[in-house]
Structures are given as C-alpha cells and as structure tokens.
Amino acid sequence: MLKSVLLAVLLPAFSFAQNIGFSKQDSTDIFMQTAEVSAKQKLNSLLQDPQSQLFLADFQKKFPDAFEKEIRYKQLLSANVDDWEMGLYDERKNQLDFLKNYPAKEKLSADFQKLVETNIRWNYWHLLLAYPIIRSNLDVKLARVVSLPAVMTEALDPQKISDESLLNAEAYRNFLPFFITYFNSQEQKFAKYSDQVKALSDKNNYAQKYLKGKVLDFTITKMVYDNCGRITASAAKYWISQVESDNYRNLLLSHCKETLNKKEEIAKVKEEKTQSSKELLNNSEYPVLVGLDGKPFNFAKYKGKVIYVDFWASWCGPCRQEFPFSRKLHAALSEKQKKNIVFLYISIDEDPANWKNAVEQLKLDNGDHGHSGGGWNSELTRKYQINSIPRYMIIDKNGTIVQPDAVRPSNPATLELLQKLIGVS
Template identity: 40%
Template structure:
C-alpha cells in the first residue's frame, strides 16, 4: 500500500521553540495517510482550519482575549472541525488509524489551548503570585476522557495537551501558587511526579521528555538530572534520551547555583489578604480562621453573579445550625465605589459577611487571585488554606454542599 509523503502545516505547527514533534519518537503522522481520499481530506481540512492549529498565533491571541470568549471560540472551532470531518463524503473509507489521528487532533486541540490559557497568561503576568485557575464548569468534562490515549500520540495537539495538562494540574496541586526562587528547584520534579502518578507507558515517557526539554534551562541542573534519570528508567527510551541530551546535556553537566535565601522574599500567605467591610473596617481572611469560608467574588453589574444569589441562599438553608456556625459565606465585591456596592447590598439583602475590594478588574482581589472572570468562588478550610481556588457555583448545590461539609468535618 502506497504511503503519501508530503508536508502539511497541520502536522508541523509546534509549541514554543518546537519541541513537540521534534522529540516525539513514535509513529509519524504522514505514515497514517495511506489513500488518496485521506490525502484530499487533509488538504481541505488544513485549508479550512489552519489558523485553529497554529499554536504560535493562538498563544498570542489568548493573551488578549477574555477567558469566556476564549473558551467559546475553542468550542465553536471544535464543533466546526468535527462537523466538517463527520460530513466528509469519503469519511467512511478512512482507515482506523487515520480516523483516530483526526479525532485526536480535533479533540485535544481544544483541551490543549484551554489549559494553555492560564499557564501562558501566568507566565506573562510576572507580578501576580498565582496562576489563574479555570472554572470547574470548563474542566469537568476532561474527567470523562481518557487522558492516557496512546493512539493519540502521533497528533501534535495531543502532545501539546500533555505538556499543559501536567503543568496546569501540578499548579492546581499547589493551590495555583507560582514557583519562587526559593522553591524553583522542586518545580521540574513536581511535574515529573505528577506525570508518573497520572500517566502511563508511552504517554508518560513522552510527557517526561517534554517537560524536560521545555524546562531544563529554567531549573537547577540537579533537578534536570533527577528527572532525566526517571526517563532513562522507562522502557525503550533510547530515542527520547538522545533528544533530551541534545537539548539539555549542557545544563545537566553544570553545578547548581546557590539558592537565594528564603528571607529575601517572604511567601505570600492567603491569610494576609484583606478587604473593607460594611463599617469601613479592614478585615483579613485570618479573622475567619477556624471556620470554612466560601468566598464569592462578584460585582453589582455582573448579571451571572446576581443569578447565583438565590442558589446561594438555598445552599445556606440546607446547612444545620451547627454547620452554619462553622461556615462563613463571604461576598466580596469588586465594584468601583462604595456607594454602588452598598446600594446593591440594600437591594439584594445577601445573608453572610460582606466585603469590598474597589477597583473592578484592577482591584487587589482580582490581582491577588488571578481572576479573569466573575462570578468566582473560592473554598478555604479552617486553617485558612485555599482548598479550591475555583470552587463550584452555588447553582451546583449538591456538589458544593458536599465539598463544604467535607471541610467542616475535618
């Protein structure tokens, strides 16, 4: 059977400096194209959807696009790609490996670019201490997919997804706190450990190699050597070992530089965050230590925020008296002025603690928590630790109630 060898931009677009396909050691995409109809489909697909798969331009675009608009654009693009593929006249003649490849490109490009959003924006917003967390409603569907999909490995969108999957969810495990000069030495090993816990076989092997080549020049050489040793112990790793050595060999040969003294920059504690209450007094989150805090970030002009308030009331009503005594419902507004905020409070009659963080999208609350859209909900445990930086909405009543009750029981 003849194999068509030709260059298609869909295959060659890469992330950052181009490490995805350049290090991949498995079946190449061009080997999956075995018929004239498949070649014709790819040519048409590429002509129609090339911008959707241009990672470089997409990364630039996400930095100037709001989160909701970004997710909607990805959703629409995936729908259009899928419709074109499924309605293609010769689609039923495509080989199974080719079908798997196309499905992987469509499916994982959506998730790759969604998870890239908080990571790349976080990299560009160096003054913010936290990586932005995506709303749970945006990422919940990922749990229904098989992240360990070896048939998808030839697809570059899946390769890019794996890199951002490991990076984003490792960040989530840290409550989205960015690494600092005092703990950067653990960043690479943390990601490698996350990959080992959640990925398997060839998928795990690729993910290890990818995080190495993407990060080796930003972390201490000793941590690069540690993760390289993990890669070396995986089966049939010769190709990846050679690729990583070519990129990171010089780094691994160096000695670590002295770690900056921890006293130079004190880690930001969530308890240090404060706001103004209705009396004009400054209140710190530390004041609620010993109780579970369900923080609701809102504004008077936010329609979706207001739509959640009746559900918030229902949520509170489902708590027993004892449970209410151990829980704080904190409504923190980012309105521009105190007058607008208090007028809204008089109208809404919200039951709970009230706070104001003036300034809208420039407010301290938005900057501190890396908020890109509201409403935003944050769960804090009795010790004052942020447990879920993007908690479920009150309208997801059963689910968020379960989360709150678990924290009360701790």
C-alpha cells in the first residue's frame, strides 16, 4: 500500500524500479484519477529523490504487508479485536521508530518524512475502523454492526478529522469512508440498514456535519462511487449535485452512467403505467400527484388557498432538517389563517413505499402529501425544473406561482411572506 500511497501520485511517464515501494497501485483511487497535474508533478518531484527511493525499499523489506489492503482485510477476519488493536498499535510504533531512527534520515526531505509519517499514523485508524465494518458486512446473519470498545476510538474527535493537507496520504483517504460508516453507525445504535438509499443518505449527511471542503468532496464522491449501483437514480443525482468539484462530479457521472440510465428507464416505464390516471386531469396545466390514499390530484385542488410546496425525498437529510421549521411556521398561524393555506409536501421518491414510511415515521401531520412518480424524471420535476432538494414553491390563492424557488421554512422572512399572501389575521 505505501507504494500506492506514495507512488500512485506519479505521472504515468515516470517509473520506479520494480522493487521500490510497498504494494500494488490502486486503480480505483478516485483522488488520483482526478488530481491536478500540478499536484502529481509536485509529488513526482518529491519522490524522484534517490534517498526517498532507498527509504521506500528499506521500509518494504522491514514491513512488507503493512499497507496491503487486501492482505490486511483478510487478516482482520481471523483476529479478535483486542489482538488486532494491540498489533496495530505496536506496528505503528515500530514504523514510526523506523522512520525516526533511519540512518540516512537527515538526507530525506521534510515533506517526504511528513508524508510517510502521515500514512503510518492514519493506517492505524484505517485498519482499526475497518475491523468492525468489514466483519459486519460479511456476516449477513448479524442484525447489528460490530462495535469497538469505546476506549479504542475515544482519541478520534469527529470535529478534528477534516484536514485537506492530509489528502495526499492514501491511508487518510482509506480511513475516511470507514470513519463515516462507523461513526454514523454509532449514531444509529449500530443497527444495520435494509434500505441502501437511506444508508448512503445518513452516511453522507454525517459527513456533511463533520467534514468540509475538499475532504467532504472526496468522501461523498467515494461513497457514491462505491454504491451507485445499489441506490436509486434520484439519490445518486442528488448526492452528485452536492459535490462541489467539477472533476469529482464528472467522474461520478461517468462511473454511474450505466446505472443511472437503467434506473431512469425503469422510472419512465412506471410513469407510463400511471398515464391513465393522469388523463383524468389532463384539462389542467398542473402535473398530477398521487395522495396517501392512492387518489390522483393536482394543485387545482387548493384553488382559493395559498400553497406552500415542499419538494423532498425520504433519503434527503437537508429536507428532514427543515421539517421542524415547517411545523413552527404552521403553529405560528392563527386558526383563520390555517384555513387559507396548505402546506403541501411533495415527495420525489422513486419507491412510494419509502415515501409513505417516511411520512409516518417523521409524523408530518401539519399538511397534505403528494407523490410525484418517476423521481427526477417525473413530469413535475421537469416542468418546474427541480434539480435539487429541498426546494420550495409558493402559489397564491389565484393559482399563480408567485415564487418558483421560495425561501425555506427556516428563513425568518417566510412567515411574514405567507401571512401577507393569506391576507387574513
């Protein structure tokens, strides 16, 4: 791995002697696939130093398998947790001592030494958190994720994990998905997921709480890259939209293209199957929704009332974060005002069952509910250009859309705006 860790960043034109380094290069390293040429050149220059190459060769002889992921993941399956942690602890100490006492250490550049030390330190945490996740994933009979003794992870402060300067170290990059998976699982009381869309959503929402900048971009990209075949097109599209980096977004669009196209075709077929119900309201300019009772309706149902529309999905964490504010908005209105407005929650979940379950679990009882079949490819999302969620829209009493991209419930200005449109006290 340390060969991959340190040498995978090199330009293709540069090659090392075959006996220099520690492991096979990881062809799925999304960081290296999208890295700027200047960053590769910088590390290329750093690692071309003959002294760096000599150190790598000596390190590999001393610790031949320490950074080999496939070998280490197999080893953890046959180890008990205490032996595994103690072994990793001793290994880290021995590797750091090797660097500290290396006879030609003064000839190694400070940047090279920092890169080696970073990989050694984070490889410990990577392999420690890999222990419960890999073992739990392989044992389908387990209903819960294996948890580590709290003392083993108490030194990991989620608030101090995000550090862009560490991304050059592959051990840190390997650590990040396990960190998100394990600590999100801890928040879920280590219950296993049965819904992969919710699993990815919860993990990425956790990442958004504690990571930022390039570290967050890398982590979300890695999570989607590894799971796009297990989630819906809607969820994939949403999380791709949350990635700031053009390089990462393009990588995901390319990598997930086949899955997204396939799922969108399925969504299109589902939409065609509901065409007969849509024809019932084909005299209206509004797209048709399906209520919790299974009956079709559209915005015309509420003519004479103000409609505050909330576009959401069961897997959307930011959507859920706004729901308490929606309840407060509703509660702040007088009884007369409530008779003149409807809070309409419209789900773009591809699976109606996920929508209905979320409505029940979240106790969204302060408004009406509708489902837009077809997800991102539905008639409604195309008509109103819904490219990301949460998204809000306000329709006045005459049926005119006065704000196609309205303020969120958490915005202090929302209440006053709605009261003005309602027009009664």
